[in-house]
Amino acid sequence: MYARAADGAAQDGAARPIMLTTMSTSLHHRAIENLGTRIVSGALPTGHVMLAEQLEDELKVSRSVVREAVRVLQSLGLVETIKRVGIRVLPAHRWNPFDPLVIRWRLAGDGRGAQLRSLAELRSAVEPVAAELAAANAPQAIRQELLDVSLAMRDAGEAGNVAEFLELDIKFHSLLLTGSGNEMFANLVGQVAETLTGRTVHGLMPDRPRETALQWHVDVAEAIAAADAAGAREASSRIMRETISEMEPGWRDQPRVFIPLQQG
Amino acid sequence: MYARAADGAAQDGAARPIMLTTMSTSLHHRAIENLGTRIVSGALPTGHVMLAEQLEDELKVSRSVVREAVRVLQSLGLVETIKRVGIRVLPAHRWNPFDPLVIRWRLAGDGRGAQLRSLAELRSAVEPVAAELAAANAPQAIRQELLDVSLAMRDAGEAGNVAEFLELDIKFHSLLLTGSGNEMFANLVGQVAETLTGRTVHGLMPDRPRETALQWHVDVAEAIAAADAAGAREASSRIMRETISEMEPGWRDQPRVFIPLQQG
DNA sequence: TGACACCGATGTGTGCTGACATCAAAACTC
DNA sequence: GAGTTTTGATGTCAGCACACATCGGTGTCA
Known part of the structure; x- marks a missing residue:
């Protein structure tokens, strides 16, 4: 004792x-x-x-x-x-805004809105480029799995199966990020999952995913399978624009901060 | 003792x-x-x-x-x-690929090429979106400073003043990232400075910056000053494409790694 | 008398150490 | 082979020595 x-x-x-x-x-x-x-x-x-x-x-x-x-x-x-x-x-x-601990703490408190906006903007920047890179570099197995998942997403979305759709959505974007072959992109998998889950939990998601959005996911997967980098980027950009516009009300009132540069 | x-x-x-x-x-x-x-x-x-x-x-x-x-x-x-x-x-x-310590250690060793590629790809994803956001949200002071710096860059570049150009280049991209009002983007300032410095030090930079690239920086600044989001993004994308194609030889031989998803 | 420089007291982070608790792998017993 | 004991590593605690920034008092000089 x-x-x-x-x-x-x-x-x-x-x-x-x-x-x-x-x-x-x-x-x-x-x-x-x-x-x-x-x-x-x-x-x-x-x-x-x-x-x-x-x-x-x-x-x-x-x-x-x-x-x-x-x-x-x-x-x-x-x-x-x-x-x-x-x-x-x-x-x-x-604070290191990329550290998983810091992100988790911010999501758990008042900073949630601002954190979700930062993550969503980061996603909107990264995913189209990740799609481009995946189209150029991803191993065949990942291309195939992306196709499978995108089709399953379309089924789950049309059936209104929210839980399964969320799971497949996370898997789709995770495959996209890891398939880029960029370890910094791949590391964002956890944060993206958090964003998608948060969107669903907070009711920022339409009752049933829009059909066009579902098709865009398939478009991304098909473009990557066909090694069509420009097409993959373009389809991914559309998804991101849609996502941002859906979630934007959640953080419209959050002020932006502009960090002064330290002498240099 | x-x-x-x-x-x-x-x-x-x-x-x-x-x-x-x-x-x-x-x-x-x-x-x-x-x-x-x-x-x-x-x-x-x-x-x-x-x-x-x-x-x-x-x-x-x-x-x-x-x-x-x-x-x-x-x-x-x-x-x-x-x-x-x-x-x-x-x-x-x-490893947390976004931690400044990890990045520094990788840049100091054999992983340098792969790390520079990751950072360059991240930049190429983030900067156009940052330019878009800056055009929409940046405070007036930052818009003005971006204009000033871009013009000074053009002068320094045409005069062949490498050291001053590098310094202004870093300042330009730092202003762009902080001007986005996204703290995750702003946090990449240090890594971007590292990338730009590394490019100059390793002789991946042309003796004298291409005139078109110099003009693109001015284009970005002018678009942001005019709140032209699409124009800022487009001009920034051009800079990034040019940057990647200049640096690409430095990491062409680096293998890409595809991280398997943990049971999910 | 007042201003200033010096200097020691004080408090707090940094670093070192020995002792004990805890827990899981490995060895052992039946 | 299953259950038990031993062992060896990290986890935690508490006390001490030290470096050093800050503060306040003392002395000197104008």
């Missing part, structure tokens, strides 16, 4: 989380999650300074755990540590 | 790095850099297992430093820690 644990039980009993030892995730992970969520949500505002010792008390963990968590948050650009001052929360434009 | 430090001095004297205490970067940072570079370069191959204690000896640092470094590398997807086994190097497709 640790001295700290004994102290905690004696001093603040009920306030302490139960089943600490049976938590599935590590303390380290929980600390990152706790701090990251609070920073991204704005509960810990830009410029806010924390002390390592204060975090130990707050999270009821030891210095090792706090320090390792802070190091990870530092690598994400969420905080900086300054000698003699403490751990300071950095402004949002210093 | 620490026991470990004394041991090191007594036992392996000369092999130990000098001026350890006066190093500008922290031990933690050096450990990340050391391990990250070796993993990305392939010196520590996929599946290779290290022990924390062994890393302490090797890097001549304490457990705290090793553990904090490993935690950061874990958050980048470079390693995983498994109880009773050790610290295992993960395959490249698990």
